[in-house]
Amino acid sequence: MTGASLPRGAPAALQRIAALAPLDESALQALHKAIDDTSQLPARRELVSEGREIGGRRLILSGWAARVRLIPDGRRQLISFVLPGELLGNCGHARPVALSNVIALTNVTYCALPEAAPSQPLREAYEVSRAMEEAHLLAQITRLGRLTALERTADLLLELYERLALCGLAEGGRFALPLTQEIMADALGLTSVHLSRTLQLARRNGDFEWREGQVVLHDLEALTQMVGRVPVQVSCH
């Protein structure tokens, strides 16, 4: 088994995986073994490219990535973020093809994940992770389709907060958001100019702040109420 020091980000990522499904000793062992062999990718580089065969399942250990769709005329839509503890290439069928590009938004550390035989606890964790991914896509759809700029922004920040909290990267309404406003705008279906104004409005309202890479959500309850948000729940035990 691995020595005392895990790679950067590994504990956080493991925390999330372990929370998805109860893992037995052999599953944990397999994960530790996988994490022994990590890779790095600098910001702006592609992790996955649309239309190409998917390499295999990977786990993000640290850093932010995003699924991106490009429109021929230059417009760009960010489909979803991929955070530490979350998976890439988590498909079930043979020879899957990537449905979108995935790019590193910051420097990213990741590792390959082992295949899991059916009925192994690891398989269950993969499946639950996949269901959560779907839940995030649904949330993104309602954001873009029916919320105003302010609501969209608040809702997305709340979602990111909840997701980061799962691996201990957010707490007390605060977390690090290492992105430019332009990227965030592409996720929200807004222009960066309008996002800038929206953020100012939120500050004036006292709803939330995002400055110098740090987000502060002043009142989680109130914000959740304001955007009519329901927390993600994917399975019942």
Next chain:
Amino acid sequence: MTGASLPRGAPAALQRIAALAPLDESALQALHKAIDDTSQLPARRELVSEGREIGGRRLILSGWAARVRLIPDGRRQLISFVLPGELLGNCGHARPVALSNVIALTNVTYCALPEAAPSQPLREAYEVSRAMEEAHLLAQITRLGRLTALERTADLLLELYERLALCGLAEGGRFALPLTQEIMADALGLTSVHLSRTLQLARRNGDFEWREGQVVLHDLEALTQMVGRVPVQVSCH
């Protein structure tokens, strides 16, 4: 095995399933058996309700359904359509919870589907269907986030055309669209008033028409080009 007459819609639905993955004799047999026992649901009734445990995998044999998200203040976003040959409750983990409501938009015929053991060809079909569903969600996100009203409408109609064509319900740029403009507007993130005007614009342009439940896409190539659409591809054989 079943007699000569299959339930309404069954051949179309089977056509799509069989195209997803090569099915062996026993898989086809299992499907036929499942289809022997169909259920009906009238329009506007709920097939699945958000937050409740999912019953099991179901196959739509005929009619249209939709996944819907409701916002407390009355706004409504239609996440995706569920068409004949497509699946409901197609999840992989234990005790899954519904992530959205699903309502019947027209009268719907459906049947329960059997569990498929891993490595059974049926399992592969389920997985491919699931990947396609994800592809449709991504498409919906880019539509809502980055396309104009006219582009959104054209893009969605093209998608529906392709999906319906998979089970022989669309051909030559034409298909039946048995919905109200209001429902379509909820899918497109528009108001029904604006959709009405957008449809008129499309008619004037000669791009496409939708009257009395019938859609005509005049030039599939040109339309596809116009909205920068890439056809859905989910796996490579």
Next chain:
DNA sequence: CGAACGTTTGATCTGTCTCAAAGGTGGTGG
């Protein structure tokens, strides 16, 4: 015939985009 429902039309309002320029800020090289 009237009621319910869906579509169309008109007038007006507003949220967000567009284009352009001015400020920061951090990094790099001289």
Next chain:
DNA sequence: CCACCACCTTTGAGACAGATCAAACGTTCG
């Protein structure tokens, strides 16, 4: 250590897509 450059954020003014509110117009159906 400063000057410069690249990149990000902010500000301003104006344009436009789409929302809103209201009413008229068709259908269909009891």
